[in-house]
Amino acid sequence: MISSWPRDLLFDELWLKSRRVLREALESRRMWPGDEDYRRGRRRQELRGQSLRNQLLQPALGPADYGTLLSPRVFGHGGDVFRSSLPIAFAFGHEVTTALHQAREGSPGAVERCAAAGALFNVFCSLFDHLHDSGRAGAAALKALVTPGLLAELAQNPSGAGFDEIADAEARVVMKLLAAFYAEAVEAARGGDLSRLVGAVGRAYDAELNSLAADGPADPESALERGIGPFLVMSGCAALGSSHPAAADADRLAVDLGTAFTILDDIVDLVSDLRQGASNSLIAEFAAVGEPAEIAGALLDSGALAVAVGKVCDHLGRAADGLGRTGRLPSGATASDSLLVFVRDWCG
Amino acid sequence: MAGRADPEAMLASGRDFLISAQRRSGAWPDFLTAAGDSTDWTTAWVARTLHRVPGSGEAVARAVRRLADRQRADGGWGYNGTVPADADSTAWCVLALLGQPEVRPSVFCRAARLLGRHQQPDGGFATYAVPVLARDDGSSTPDKGWRTTHLCVTATVVRALLASGNAEAADVPAAIGLIRRQRGEAGLWTGYWWQGCQYPTRQASLALCAARALSEADAERTATGTAALQSGAGGWSAEPGGSPVALATALAAATSLDLTASPALQAAVTERALSWLRTAQLADGSWPASPCLRVPRPGRHRPERLTRWHQDSLGFDSLVSDSRRLFTTAAVCEYLATVLAR
Numbered sequence: 001m002i003s004s005w006p007r008d009l010l011f012d013e014l015w016l017k018s019r020r021v022l023r024e025a026l027e028s029r030r031m032w033p034g035d036e037d038y039r040r041g042r043r044r045q046e047l048r049g050q051s052l053r054n055q056l057l058q059p060a061l062g063p064a065d066y067g068t069l070l071s072p073r074v075f076g077h078g079g080d081v082f083r084s085s086l087p088i089a090f091a092f093g094h095e096v097t098t099a100l101h102q103a104r105e106g107s108p109g110a111v112e113r114c115a116a117a118g119a120l121f122n123v124f125c126s127l128f129d130h131l132h133d134s135g136r137a138g139a140a141a142l143k144a145l146v147t148p149g150l151l152a153e154l155a156q157n158p159s160g161a162g163f164d165e166i167a168d169a170e171a172r173v174v175m176k177l178l179a180a181f182y183a184e185a186v187e188a189a190r191g192g193d194l195s196r197l198v199g200a201v202g203r204a205y206d207a208e209l210n211s212l213a214a215d216g217p218a219d220p221e222s223a224l225e226r227g228i229g230p231f232l233v234m235s236g237c238a239a240l241g242s243s244h245p246a247a248a249d250a251d252r253l254a255v256d257l258g259t260a261f262t263i264l265d266d267i268v269d270l271v272s273d274l275r276q277g278a279s280n281s282l283i284a285e286f287a288a289v290g291e292p293a294e295i296a297g298a299l300l301d302s303g304a305l306a307v308a309v310g311k312v313c314d315h316l317g318r319a320a321d322g323l324g325r326t327g328r329l330p331s332g333a334t335a336s337d338s339l340l341v342f343v344r345d346w347c348g
Numbered sequence: 349m350a351g352r353a354d355p356e357a358m359l360a361s362g363r364d365f366l367i368s369a370q371r372r373s374g375a376w377p378d379f380l381t382a383a384g385d386s387t388d389w390t391t392a393w394v395a396r397t398l399h400r401v402p403g404s405g406e407a408v409a410r411a412v413r414r415l416a417d418r419q420r421a422d423g424g425w426g427y428n429g430t431v432p433a434d435a436d437s438t439a440w441c442v443l444a445l446l447g448q449p450e451v452r453p454s455v456f457c458r459a460a461r462l463l464g465r466h467q468q469p470d471g472g473f474a475t476y477a478v479p480v481l482a483r484d485d486g487s488s489t490p491d492k493g494w495r496t497t498h499l500c501v502t503a504t505v506v507r508a509l510l511a512s513g514n515a516e517a518a519d520v521p522a523a524i525g526l527i528r529r530q531r532g533e534a535g536l537w538t539g540y541w542w543q544g545c546q547y548p549t550r551q552a553s554l555a556l557c558a559a560r561a562l563s564e565a566d567a568e569r570t571a572t573g574t575a576a577l578q579s580g581a582g583g584w585s586a587e588p589g590g591s592p593v594a595l596a597t598a599l600a601a602a603t604s605l606d607l608t609a610s611p612a613l614q615a616a617v618t619e620r621a622l623s624w625l626r627t628a629q630l631a632d633g634s635w636p637a638s639p640c641l642r643v644p645r646p647g648r649h650r651p652e653r654l655t656r657w658h659q660d661s662l663g664f665d666s667l668v669s670d671s672r673r674l675f676t677t678a679a680v681c682e683y684l685a686t687v688l689a690r
Contacts, residue, residue, distance in 0.1 A: 063611045067611060068609060073557055073562065073606065077510035079557075
């Protein structure tokens, strides 16, 4: 039984096996970009992300808070990782929203604004999650600030939010990002109805709160729901300004993408999530087993890893099929090719 | 000299110098002392600074492979292979290896346990936990000075423990308390191994930021205290009244840029610092070394009281330069990458 191994060995084995099983499965399904394609695609996304960061973040935050976000003064020891991955977070939100916009056959003239809103929402989510996962007192203040009433109000009047007055720098930056997302969404909607998007944001936020409120690790369904929520919001962004929403197909695609990336994230972060007690759908299945090392042993002794990898491949495959029917992205790659660059990136 | 500083071009040539100076083994050796060149510590320092520099991926990967292979049975790394593992080298190796896809989790857990064994009753971390200089007769040279709390080491250890998710391996709040207590009047810190306040201040402020233990007011005080030491030409000296040097300039300019919330202060300090660094850059892309690393007699507890250091000698009580210019050049590259990321 592997589960009787020493703790360090168990964690190393889980770390190695999760990566090996993932890569083998993705390669066998032709969903693992080759080295050169990956390097080229990664570079393209990084440049796109840098450009989005420069174009969207400084106006959203103003020069002082832009400097604050990019300095080590905020977000603690995890802030460095967040700051270095900012361009990719922007690029990911942009690419997913663009792909979903094309899946809806949205108007080409509207895609950039929709994608900018999706990119801002993805960055907002990353920062919000980071602040909550850090367990800092500011997270509670943020939770008190973001209410259903505020989410609806921002959709009506994103520029009058007055978040400059928030004393806590981290909460202020996060709230200004939320306001910037809504401002971009209002522009993209061109006077159209935002209620569907506001609903999606509300549901994503509820899922986030449910997952955070759990006493111990959230159950697998809640953990998954928390991961899918932002993709449905990006699907809502993709529909902005469109006169024929065709929501069902695009939302199915968003659920497939959300499920694939959430489980992928959970597989890649298994060891760190185990050690830090973070929310993770795979760990949640074995939460009753006991201590982290025992959960690691149980995960290795079971077939849960292979099942989870199979789900990633199935959902990615369905999403790639759906995206394959749509045209090329502005980046020049097909939507599925571009998203597979992110898949490999996620795998480390 | 005419013309404005072009940080992108300066960074590219600095990076190329570092890449060309890397040994085939992946090492960046520097700081020649009686124990020889440092290999693991300096390699980790350079690799860590290059993480953020585009075009350095392969060089960093070579260094990472070397460092991962050289972790010792006790979980640590040393100044080089001939001396025991120490907390500072180990903390820098952890920081260099973080986020590298091929490094397995136990590398960090084992390193954290070694770091925990270096913690002292006052909460700080000593550089060495074991006698360093054994004599032939089995006795050892008095070395308590090297085996007591060092602020400059404590700060880096706190950063490494927090960033690697291993804070439980030591009493991190006690270490943070010590760092806060040791802050000087102007919001600056001094250290055991370093001449001047720039290196200790940089590490201490980053450690407090990592722990979310630096208030906005304290951050501003450190930023303005640092900026106040900038020379008219834009550089910083290691000691009051000295000539500006590149290492102190890179570290102090980065501290000031990171800690102030004032865009006006950031712009004023940065423009002059870049201008000074542009004129100081050598034709090969590097920046000049300076005597910055103290090697006090191992029994010495208060090196700041020593008034005469032997410059670049191989004995004790010497002040050693990074004669290969790798340490300084890496520090400047990291600063330039920070500027460009804004």
